[in-house]
Amino acid sequence: MVNVIGLGYIGLPTALMLASHGIEVIGTDLNSELVATLNAGRTTFKEKGLDELFRDALTSGIVFTTEYQVTDTYIVSVPTPYDKFSKKVDPCFVVAAVEQVLKAAPKGATLVIESTVSPGTIEKYIRPAVENAGFVIGEDINLVHAPERIIPGNMVYELIHNNRTIGADDRAVGEKVKELYASFCQGEIVVTDIKTAEMTKVVENTFRAVNIAFANELAKICRHDDMDVYEIIRICNMHPRVNILQPGPGVGGHCISVDPWFLVGDYPSLAKVIDESMRTNDGMPDFVLNRIYDIMKEKGMTDITKVGLYGLTYKENVDDMRESPTLQLLESQERHLATGLKVYDPFITDDVVANQYHDLDAFLRDVDMVVIMVKHDEIRNNAGKLKDKVVLDCHNIIDQPGVYHI
Numbered sequence: 001m002v003n004v005i006g007l008g009y010i011g012l013p014t015a016l017m018l019a020s021h022g023i024e025v026i027g028t029d030l031n032s033e034l035v036a037t038l039n040a041g042r043t044t045f046k047e048k049g050l051d052e053l054f055r056d057a058l059t060s061g062i063v064f065t066t067e068y069q070v071t072d073t074y075i076v077s078v079p080t081p082y083d084k085f086s087k088k089v090d091p092c093f094v095v096a097a098v099e100q101v102l103k104a105a106p107k108g109a110t111l112v113i114e115s116t117v118s119p120g121t122i123e124k125y126i127r128p129a130v131e132n133a134g135f136v137i138g139e140d141i142n143l144v145h146a147p148e149r150i151i152p153g154n155m156v157y158e159l160i161h162n163n164r165t166i167g168a169d170d171r172a173v174g175e176k177v178k179e180l181y182a183s184f185c186q187g188e189i190v191v192t193d194i195k196t197a198e199m200t201k202v203v204e205n206t207f208r209a210v211n212i213a214f215a216n217e218l219a220k221i222c223r224h225d226d227m228d229v230y231e232i233i234r235i236c237n238m239h240p241r242v243n244i245l246q247p248g249p250g251v252g253g254h255c256i257s258v259d260p261w262f263l264v265g266d267y268p269s270l271a272k273v274i275d276e277s278m279r280t281n282d283g284m285p286d287f288v289l290n291r292i293y294d295i296m297k298e299k300g301m302t303d304i305t306k307v308g309l310y311g312l313t314y315k316e317n318v319d320d321m322r323e324s325p326t327l328q329l330l331e332s333q334e335r336h337l338a339t340g341l342k343v344y345d346p347f348i349t350d351d352v353v354a355n356q357y358h359d360l361d362a363f364l365r366d367v368d369m370v371v372i373m374v375k376h377d378e379i380r381n382n383a384g385k386l387k388d389k390v391v392l393d394c395h396n397i398i399d400q401p402g403v404y405h406i
Protein backbone atom coordinates (compact mmCIF):
# COMPACT_ATOMS: atom_id res chain seq x y z
CA MET A 1 0.00 0.00 0.00
CA VAL A 2 1.18 3.53 -0.77
CA ASN A 3 0.44 6.42 1.59
CA VAL A 4 0.46 9.68 -0.38
CA ILE A 5 1.05 12.62 1.94
CA GLY A 6 -0.30 15.98 0.72
CA LEU A 7 -3.32 15.97 -1.59
CA GLY A 8 -2.77 19.23 -3.47
CA TYR A 9 -2.06 19.93 -7.13
CA ILE A 10 0.50 17.14 -7.41
CA GLY A 11 -0.30 14.70 -4.62
CA LEU A 12 -3.95 14.27 -5.55
CA PRO A 13 -3.50 13.40 -9.25
CA THR A 14 -0.56 11.14 -8.39
CA ALA A 15 -2.58 9.28 -5.74
CA LEU A 16 -5.53 8.93 -8.12
CA MET A 17 -3.31 7.70 -10.93
CA LEU A 18 -1.69 5.04 -8.75
CA ALA A 19 -5.06 3.91 -7.40
CA SER A 20 -6.64 3.66 -10.82
CA HIS A 21 -3.72 1.48 -11.95
CA GLY A 22 -4.20 -1.22 -9.38
CA ILE A 23 -2.09 0.10 -6.50
CA GLU A 24 -3.69 0.23 -3.06
CA VAL A 25 -3.54 3.92 -2.04
CA ILE A 26 -4.44 5.93 1.02
CA GLY A 27 -4.23 9.71 0.63
CA THR A 28 -3.40 11.74 3.74
CA ASP A 29 -3.74 15.48 4.21
CA LEU A 30 -3.68 17.57 7.39
CA ASN A 31 -6.45 19.78 5.97
CA SER A 32 -9.60 18.07 7.25
CA GLU A 33 -11.85 20.25 5.08
CA LEU A 34 -10.01 19.10 1.96
CA VAL A 35 -10.23 15.47 3.08
CA ALA A 36 -13.98 15.90 3.76
CA THR A 37 -14.52 17.36 0.28
CA LEU A 38 -12.72 14.42 -1.34
CA ASN A 39 -14.65 11.95 0.81
CA ALA A 40 -17.87 13.66 -0.26
CA GLY A 41 -16.93 12.72 -3.83
CA ARG A 42 -15.72 16.12 -5.04
CA THR A 43 -12.31 17.15 -6.36
CA THR A 44 -10.70 20.27 -4.95
CA PHE A 45 -9.50 22.01 -8.13
CA LYS A 46 -10.32 22.04 -11.82
CA GLU A 47 -8.08 20.12 -14.19
CA LYS A 48 -8.75 18.45 -17.52
CA GLY A 49 -9.57 14.76 -16.97
CA LEU A 50 -9.25 14.96 -13.17
CA ASP A 51 -12.90 14.21 -12.35
CA GLU A 52 -12.88 11.08 -14.53
CA LEU A 53 -9.63 9.93 -12.94
CA PHE A 54 -11.12 10.63 -9.50
CA ARG A 55 -14.13 8.42 -10.29
CA ASP A 56 -11.84 5.59 -11.47
CA ALA A 57 -9.75 5.86 -8.31
CA LEU A 58 -12.85 5.82 -6.08
CA THR A 59 -14.05 2.70 -7.86
CA SER A 60 -10.63 1.17 -7.23
CA GLY A 61 -11.00 1.88 -3.51
CA ILE A 62 -8.82 4.92 -2.80
CA VAL A 63 -9.30 6.25 0.74
CA PHE A 64 -8.69 9.81 2.03
CA THR A 65 -7.86 10.60 5.64
CA THR A 66 -6.00 12.99 7.94
CA GLU A 67 -4.11 10.06 9.52
CA TYR A 68 -0.65 8.83 8.56
CA GLN A 69 -0.62 5.13 7.73
CA VAL A 70 1.60 2.22 8.69
CA THR A 71 2.90 0.98 5.36
CA ASP A 72 6.04 0.26 3.33
CA THR A 73 5.93 3.19 0.87
CA TYR A 74 5.25 6.88 1.44
CA ILE A 75 5.08 9.59 -1.23
CA VAL A 76 5.42 13.08 0.21
CA SER A 77 4.08 15.86 -2.02
CA VAL A 78 3.52 18.81 0.25
CA PRO A 79 4.23 22.40 -0.83
CA THR A 80 7.68 23.95 -0.59
CA PRO A 81 7.23 27.67 -0.05
CA TYR A 82 10.21 29.91 -0.57
CA ASP A 83 11.29 32.76 1.57
CA LYS A 84 10.79 35.83 -0.63
CA PHE A 85 13.49 37.70 1.23
CA SER A 86 16.38 35.24 1.18
CA LYS A 87 15.11 33.54 -2.04
CA LYS A 88 15.78 30.19 -0.38
CA VAL A 89 13.56 27.17 -0.25
CA ASP A 90 11.64 26.84 2.99
CA PRO A 91 11.54 23.10 3.70
CA CYS A 92 9.30 23.43 6.79
CA PHE A 93 6.32 21.53 5.32
CA VAL A 94 8.44 18.71 3.89
CA VAL A 95 10.36 18.31 7.15
CA ALA A 96 7.13 18.38 9.18
CA ALA A 97 5.54 15.78 6.89
CA VAL A 98 8.62 13.55 7.11
CA GLU A 99 8.60 13.79 10.92
CA GLN A 100 4.96 12.73 10.99
CA VAL A 101 5.58 9.87 8.55
CA LEU A 102 8.42 8.61 10.72
CA LYS A 103 6.07 8.32 13.70
CA ALA A 104 4.06 5.78 11.70
CA ALA A 105 6.66 4.20 9.41
CA PRO A 106 7.85 0.68 10.13
CA LYS A 107 11.52 -0.23 9.67
CA GLY A 108 12.41 -0.86 6.03
CA ALA A 109 9.90 1.63 4.65
CA THR A 110 10.69 3.76 1.59
CA LEU A 111 10.17 7.50 1.80
CA VAL A 112 9.73 9.17 -1.59
CA ILE A 113 9.91 12.98 -1.62
CA GLU A 114 8.04 14.37 -4.65
CA SER A 115 7.95 18.00 -3.54
CA THR A 116 10.32 20.25 -5.48
CA VAL A 117 13.31 21.16 -3.33
CA SER A 118 16.53 23.03 -4.05
CA PRO A 119 19.68 20.97 -4.60
CA GLY A 120 21.06 19.84 -1.24
CA THR A 121 17.78 20.21 0.68
CA ILE A 122 17.45 16.49 1.28
CA GLU A 123 21.04 16.33 2.52
CA LYS A 124 20.66 19.41 4.72
CA TYR A 125 17.18 18.97 6.16
CA ILE A 126 15.62 15.58 5.43
CA ARG A 127 18.52 13.29 6.33
CA PRO A 128 18.99 14.96 9.76
CA ALA A 129 15.21 14.74 10.37
CA VAL A 130 15.29 11.00 9.64
CA GLU A 131 18.42 10.42 11.74
CA ASN A 132 17.07 12.50 14.65
CA ALA A 133 14.03 10.24 14.70
CA GLY A 134 16.39 7.32 15.37
CA PHE A 135 16.36 5.74 11.90
CA VAL A 136 19.46 4.65 10.01
CA ILE A 137 19.09 5.71 6.36
CA GLY A 138 19.62 2.80 4.01
CA GLU A 139 18.87 0.27 6.77
CA ASP A 140 15.70 1.38 8.55
CA ILE A 141 14.48 3.89 5.95
CA ASN A 142 15.16 4.23 2.23
CA LEU A 143 15.25 7.79 0.92
CA VAL A 144 14.17 8.64 -2.62
CA HIS A 145 13.51 11.89 -4.49
CA ALA A 146 11.07 11.65 -7.42
CA PRO A 147 10.26 15.21 -8.53
CA GLU A 148 7.12 15.59 -10.62
CA ARG A 149 7.18 17.33 -14.00
CA ILE A 150 3.52 17.61 -15.00
CA ILE A 151 2.13 20.87 -16.32
CA PRO A 152 -1.08 22.32 -14.86
CA GLY A 153 -3.71 22.29 -17.60
CA ASN A 154 -2.49 18.96 -18.96
CA MET A 155 -1.61 17.07 -15.78
CA VAL A 156 -3.45 13.83 -16.38
CA TYR A 157 -1.97 13.34 -19.85
CA GLU A 158 1.53 14.30 -18.70
CA LEU A 159 1.42 12.01 -15.66
CA ILE A 160 1.08 9.12 -18.07
CA HIS A 161 3.35 10.30 -20.88
CA ASN A 162 6.18 12.39 -19.37
CA ASN A 163 9.60 10.97 -18.63
CA ARG A 164 10.49 10.91 -14.94
CA THR A 165 13.56 11.06 -12.72
CA ILE A 166 14.06 8.95 -9.62
CA GLY A 167 16.93 9.88 -7.31
CA ALA A 168 17.97 7.24 -4.78
CA ASP A 169 20.98 6.42 -2.59
CA ASP A 170 20.64 2.78 -3.50
CA ARG A 171 20.07 1.77 -7.12
CA ALA A 172 17.96 -1.27 -6.17
CA VAL A 173 15.62 0.95 -4.14
CA GLY A 174 15.45 3.39 -7.07
CA GLU A 175 14.50 0.53 -9.41
CA LYS A 176 11.73 -0.58 -7.03
CA VAL A 177 10.25 2.92 -6.92
CA LYS A 178 10.61 3.10 -10.71
CA GLU A 179 8.46 -0.02 -10.94
CA LEU A 180 5.80 1.66 -8.80
CA TYR A 181 5.64 4.74 -11.07
CA ALA A 182 5.77 2.51 -14.15
CA SER A 183 2.35 1.18 -13.09
CA PHE A 184 0.93 4.26 -14.86
CA CYS A 185 3.87 6.16 -16.41
CA GLN A 186 4.61 5.22 -20.01
CA GLY A 187 7.57 7.61 -20.31
CA GLU A 188 11.20 6.74 -19.71
CA ILE A 189 12.10 6.66 -16.01
CA VAL A 190 15.73 7.50 -15.25
CA VAL A 191 17.26 6.34 -11.97
CA THR A 192 20.02 8.61 -10.63
CA ASP A 193 21.26 9.97 -7.30
CA ILE A 194 19.23 12.27 -5.07
CA LYS A 195 21.14 15.52 -5.58
CA THR A 196 21.07 15.11 -9.37
CA ALA A 197 17.32 14.57 -9.24
CA GLU A 198 16.89 17.69 -7.09
CA MET A 199 19.01 19.75 -9.46
CA THR A 200 17.43 18.53 -12.72
CA LYS A 201 13.96 19.52 -11.57
CA VAL A 202 15.01 23.05 -10.64
CA VAL A 203 17.13 23.40 -13.80
CA GLU A 204 14.22 22.43 -16.07
CA ASN A 205 12.04 25.19 -14.64
CA THR A 206 14.95 27.61 -14.66
CA PHE A 207 15.58 26.94 -18.35
CA ARG A 208 11.96 27.80 -19.12
CA ALA A 209 12.07 30.93 -16.92
CA VAL A 210 15.24 32.20 -18.62
CA ASN A 211 13.80 31.50 -22.07
CA ILE A 212 10.59 33.41 -21.22
CA ALA A 213 12.70 36.27 -19.79
CA PHE A 214 14.60 36.40 -23.09
CA ALA A 215 11.27 36.66 -24.96
CA ASN A 216 10.10 39.38 -22.54
CA GLU A 217 13.33 41.31 -23.04
CA LEU A 218 12.90 41.05 -26.81
CA ALA A 219 9.34 42.38 -26.41
CA LYS A 220 10.71 45.43 -24.59
CA ILE A 221 13.39 46.02 -27.25
CA CYS A 222 10.80 45.68 -30.00
CA ARG A 223 8.37 48.02 -28.21
CA HIS A 224 11.14 50.60 -27.95
CA ASP A 225 11.60 50.69 -31.73
CA ASP A 226 8.15 49.60 -32.90
CA MET A 227 9.08 46.15 -34.18
CA ASP A 228 6.78 43.12 -34.16
CA VAL A 229 8.23 40.75 -31.55
CA TYR A 230 5.83 37.92 -32.42
CA GLU A 231 6.76 37.97 -36.10
CA ILE A 232 10.45 38.14 -35.18
CA ILE A 233 10.18 35.16 -32.78
CA ARG A 234 8.10 33.22 -35.31
CA ILE A 235 10.75 33.63 -38.00
CA CYS A 236 13.68 32.97 -35.64
CA ASN A 237 11.97 29.76 -34.48
CA MET A 238 12.00 28.50 -38.07
CA HIS A 239 15.76 28.12 -37.61
CA PRO A 240 16.45 24.48 -36.71
CA ARG A 241 18.36 25.36 -33.53
CA VAL A 242 16.30 28.26 -32.18
CA ASN A 243 13.27 27.85 -29.93
CA ILE A 244 12.24 31.07 -28.21
CA LEU A 245 9.16 31.07 -25.96
CA GLN A 246 6.52 33.79 -25.95
CA PRO A 247 6.55 37.13 -24.12
CA GLY A 248 3.69 37.70 -21.72
CA PRO A 249 2.35 39.90 -18.92
CA GLY A 250 4.48 38.10 -16.34
CA VAL A 251 5.31 34.66 -15.06
CA GLY A 252 3.12 33.11 -12.40
CA GLY A 253 2.41 29.75 -10.83
CA HIS A 254 4.26 28.04 -8.06
CA CYS A 255 7.03 26.58 -10.24
CA ILE A 256 8.63 28.71 -12.94
CA SER A 257 8.25 31.90 -10.93
CA VAL A 258 9.70 30.30 -7.79
CA ASP A 259 12.16 27.43 -8.40
CA PRO A 260 14.86 29.48 -10.21
CA TRP A 261 15.08 31.72 -7.14
CA PHE A 262 16.35 28.66 -5.21
CA LEU A 263 19.50 28.75 -7.35
CA VAL A 264 19.85 32.51 -6.94
CA GLY A 265 19.35 32.16 -3.18
CA ASP A 266 21.91 29.36 -2.85
CA TYR A 267 24.48 30.63 -5.38
CA PRO A 268 24.05 34.42 -5.41
CA SER A 269 27.46 35.18 -6.87
CA LEU A 270 27.17 32.52 -9.58
CA ALA A 271 23.55 32.56 -10.78
CA LYS A 272 23.75 35.91 -12.59
CA VAL A 273 21.77 35.20 -15.77
CA ILE A 274 19.09 33.50 -13.70
CA ASP A 275 18.85 36.39 -11.25
CA GLU A 276 18.49 38.97 -14.04
CA SER A 277 15.95 36.77 -15.87
CA MET A 278 13.78 36.47 -12.79
CA ARG A 279 13.85 40.24 -12.31
CA THR A 280 12.87 40.73 -15.96
CA ASN A 281 9.89 38.39 -15.59
CA ASP A 282 8.87 39.91 -12.26
CA GLY A 283 8.94 43.35 -13.88
CA MET A 284 6.42 42.46 -16.60
CA PRO A 285 3.18 43.27 -14.70
CA ASP A 286 4.57 46.77 -14.08
CA PHE A 287 5.54 47.03 -17.74
CA VAL A 288 1.95 46.15 -18.69
CA LEU A 289 0.58 48.73 -16.26
CA ASN A 290 2.72 51.44 -17.83
CA ARG A 291 1.59 50.25 -21.25
CA ILE A 292 -2.04 50.67 -20.08
CA TYR A 293 -1.31 54.25 -19.01
CA ASP A 294 0.39 55.02 -22.36
CA ILE A 295 -2.49 53.59 -24.39
CA MET A 296 -5.05 55.47 -22.27
CA LYS A 297 -3.16 58.69 -22.97
CA GLU A 298 -3.01 57.95 -26.70
CA LYS A 299 -6.76 57.24 -26.76
CA GLY A 300 -7.63 60.27 -24.63
CA MET A 301 -8.99 58.00 -21.87
CA THR A 302 -8.74 59.44 -18.37
CA ASP A 303 -10.87 57.07 -16.29
CA ILE A 304 -8.96 53.97 -15.10
CA THR A 305 -12.25 52.38 -14.00
CA LYS A 306 -13.08 51.99 -17.69
CA VAL A 307 -10.17 49.58 -18.07
CA GLY A 308 -10.76 45.86 -17.47
CA LEU A 309 -8.25 43.08 -16.87
CA TYR A 310 -9.33 39.80 -18.44
CA GLY A 311 -7.97 36.88 -16.40
CA LEU A 312 -6.87 36.41 -12.80
CA THR A 313 -5.28 32.98 -12.91
CA TYR A 314 -1.57 32.50 -13.51
CA LYS A 315 -2.21 30.98 -16.94
CA GLU A 316 -4.90 29.79 -19.31
CA ASN A 317 -7.65 27.30 -18.51
CA VAL A 318 -6.65 26.60 -14.90
CA ASP A 319 -8.19 27.95 -11.67
CA ASP A 320 -4.85 28.48 -9.91
CA MET A 321 -4.02 32.10 -8.98
CA ARG A 322 -0.70 31.53 -7.24
CA GLU A 323 1.80 34.30 -8.12
CA SER A 324 -0.57 35.43 -10.87
CA PRO A 325 0.64 38.37 -13.02
CA THR A 326 -2.81 40.00 -12.69
CA LEU A 327 -2.56 39.94 -8.89
CA GLN A 328 0.96 41.38 -9.18
CA LEU A 329 -0.32 44.10 -11.48
CA LEU A 330 -3.14 44.99 -9.09
CA GLU A 331 -0.59 45.24 -6.27
CA SER A 332 1.61 47.59 -8.22
CA GLN A 333 -1.49 49.57 -9.23
CA GLU A 334 -2.08 50.19 -5.54
CA ARG A 335 1.41 51.64 -5.28
CA HIS A 336 0.52 54.01 -8.15
CA LEU A 337 -2.56 55.11 -6.16
CA ALA A 338 -4.74 54.76 -9.24
CA THR A 339 -6.95 51.86 -8.19
CA GLY A 340 -10.21 51.00 -9.90
CA LEU A 341 -9.28 48.56 -12.65
CA LYS A 342 -12.10 46.10 -13.29
CA VAL A 343 -11.34 42.38 -13.33
CA TYR A 344 -12.99 39.22 -14.64
CA ASP A 345 -11.99 35.56 -14.87
CA PRO A 346 -14.34 32.73 -15.83
CA PHE A 347 -12.40 30.28 -13.62
CA ILE A 348 -12.60 32.34 -10.41
CA THR A 349 -16.08 32.15 -8.94
CA ASP A 350 -15.25 33.57 -5.49
CA ASP A 351 -14.74 37.30 -4.93
CA VAL A 352 -11.00 37.69 -4.48
CA VAL A 353 -10.25 41.26 -5.60
CA ALA A 354 -12.08 44.59 -5.76
CA ASN A 355 -14.21 45.39 -8.83
CA GLN A 356 -14.46 41.76 -9.85
CA TYR A 357 -17.09 40.51 -12.30
CA HIS A 358 -18.49 37.02 -12.74
CA ASP A 359 -20.02 37.44 -16.15
CA LEU A 360 -18.15 38.24 -19.36
CA ASP A 361 -20.91 40.34 -20.93
CA ALA A 362 -21.45 42.42 -17.80
CA PHE A 363 -17.69 42.98 -17.56
CA LEU A 364 -17.44 44.05 -21.19
CA ARG A 365 -20.45 46.36 -20.86
CA ASP A 366 -18.68 48.36 -18.15
CA VAL A 367 -15.26 48.83 -19.75
CA ASP A 368 -13.88 50.64 -22.80
CA MET A 369 -10.48 48.99 -22.75
CA VAL A 370 -9.75 45.27 -22.21
CA VAL A 371 -6.33 43.95 -21.25
CA ILE A 372 -5.93 40.26 -22.07
CA MET A 373 -3.85 39.03 -19.15
CA VAL A 374 -4.72 35.32 -19.57
CA LYS A 375 -5.49 33.52 -22.82
CA HIS A 376 -8.39 31.37 -21.58
CA ASP A 377 -10.26 29.56 -24.37
CA GLU A 378 -13.33 31.59 -23.40
CA ILE A 379 -11.89 34.86 -24.72
CA ARG A 380 -10.46 33.23 -27.83
CA ASN A 381 -13.96 31.92 -28.57
CA ASN A 382 -15.57 35.29 -27.86
CA ALA A 383 -13.04 37.54 -29.59
CA GLY A 384 -15.89 39.05 -31.65
CA LYS A 385 -17.22 40.71 -28.49
CA LEU A 386 -14.08 42.88 -28.33
CA LYS A 387 -14.82 44.59 -31.68
CA ASP A 388 -15.67 48.00 -30.21
CA LYS A 389 -13.12 47.93 -27.40
CA VAL A 390 -9.60 49.22 -27.11
CA VAL A 391 -7.66 45.96 -26.64
CA LEU A 392 -4.23 45.43 -25.11
CA ASP A 393 -3.55 41.82 -26.01
CA CYS A 394 -0.64 40.56 -23.89
CA HIS A 395 -0.68 37.15 -25.62
CA ASN A 396 -1.18 38.03 -29.29
CA ILE A 397 -4.37 35.98 -29.63
CA ILE A 398 -6.86 38.60 -30.86
CA ASP A 399 -6.78 39.02 -34.62
CA GLN A 400 -8.44 42.40 -34.99
CA PRO A 401 -7.22 45.73 -36.46
CA GLY A 402 -5.89 48.26 -33.95
CA VAL A 403 -5.12 45.76 -31.20
CA TYR A 404 -2.24 46.86 -28.95
CA HIS A 405 0.49 44.48 -27.79
CA ILE A 406 3.00 44.58 -24.95
Ligand code: SAJ
Residues within 6 Å of the ligand: 116, 148, 149, 150, 151, 152, 204, 205, 208, 212, 245, 246, 247, 248, 249, 250, 251, 252, 253, 254, 255, 256, 257, 314, 315, 316
Ligand atom coordinates in the same frame (compact mmCIF):
# COMPACT_ATOMS: atom_id res chain seq x y z
N1 SAJ B 1 4.62 31.75 -19.89
C1 SAJ B 1 5.04 32.80 -20.69
N2 SAJ B 1 5.49 32.52 -21.96
C2 SAJ B 1 5.55 31.24 -22.43
C3 SAJ B 1 5.15 30.17 -21.60
C4 SAJ B 1 4.69 30.46 -20.33
O1 SAJ B 1 4.98 33.97 -20.30
O2 SAJ B 1 5.96 31.05 -23.59
C5 SAJ B 1 4.11 32.02 -18.52
C6 SAJ B 1 2.70 31.48 -18.27
O3 SAJ B 1 1.73 32.36 -18.72
C7 SAJ B 1 2.70 31.30 -16.76
C8 SAJ B 1 4.15 30.93 -16.45
O4 SAJ B 1 4.90 31.29 -17.58
O5 SAJ B 1 2.39 32.50 -16.09
C9 SAJ B 1 4.39 29.45 -16.15
O6 SAJ B 1 3.55 28.63 -16.96
P1 SAJ B 1 4.06 27.34 -17.74
O7 SAJ B 1 2.89 26.84 -18.49
O8 SAJ B 1 5.28 27.64 -18.52
O9 SAJ B 1 4.53 26.34 -16.60
P2 SAJ B 1 3.90 25.84 -15.20
O10 SAJ B 1 4.47 26.71 -14.12
O11 SAJ B 1 2.45 25.71 -15.26
O12 SAJ B 1 4.54 24.38 -15.12
C10 SAJ B 1 5.95 24.23 -15.10
C11 SAJ B 1 6.37 23.14 -16.11
N3 SAJ B 1 7.81 23.16 -16.28
C12 SAJ B 1 8.39 23.10 -17.50
O13 SAJ B 1 7.77 23.10 -18.53
C13 SAJ B 1 9.89 23.06 -17.53
C14 SAJ B 1 5.88 21.77 -15.63
O14 SAJ B 1 6.37 20.76 -16.50
C15 SAJ B 1 6.39 21.50 -14.20
O15 SAJ B 1 5.96 20.26 -13.71
C16 SAJ B 1 5.81 22.58 -13.32
O16 SAJ B 1 6.33 23.85 -13.78
C17 SAJ B 1 6.23 22.33 -11.88
O17 SAJ B 1 5.39 21.83 -11.10
O18 SAJ B 1 7.39 22.55 -11.53
